[in-house]
Amino acid sequence: MLRTCILFCLCVMLSGCAFSVAPTDSKESTLTIVLSAYPTQLSAEDSSTAEVWATVLQGTNPVKDGTNVRFATTAGVITDESQTQDGLAVAQLTSPADGRPRRVAVVAQALTVRDTFDVDLILEDVGF
Numbered sequence: 001m002l003r004t005c006i007l008f009c010l011c012v013m014l015s016g017c018a019f020s021v022a023p024t025d026s027k028e029s030t031l032t033i034v035l036s037a038y039p040t041q042l043s044a045e046d047s048s049t050a051e052v053w054a055t056v057l058q059g060t061n062p063v064k065d066g067t068n069v070r071f072a073t074t075a076g077v078i079t080d081e082s083q084t085q086d087g088l089a090v091a092q093l094t095s096p097a098d099g100r101p102r103r104v105a106v107v108a109q110a111l112t113v114r115d116t117f118d119v120d121l122i123l124e125d126v127g128f
Helices: 002-015
Strands: 031-038 041-043 049-058 068-073 081-083 088-094 102-110 113-122
Touching: 031 102, 031 113, 049 068, 049 102, 049 113, 068 088, 081 088, 088 102
Parallel strands: 041 113
Antiparallel strands: 031 049, 049 088, 068 081, 068 102, 102 113
């Protein structure tokens, strides 16, 4: 009877312990977002587009499919929101076609992280 009581107490004590494969402060739980664009230069003179990629990772693994990524830009028009597939969300950036060369910031946010990437609006080479 005493032995059964001791085993029962041990089971109750151990059931309160949390067994975790990856602790919350490990590298595997770090959320990151990285932006890139192709091309990185757009014409300032006409409506040209760039494809903007947001790669969202939880540690070294892609976040779950369907994770919302919000996009914004300082000039032109960009897709407001996209969902990840295999950790990748894609947006389209369209230049404002106002003839003003400048650097445009593109911002993307997923969950609690964000990243910024610059795209240059340039005047096309006239060639003399």
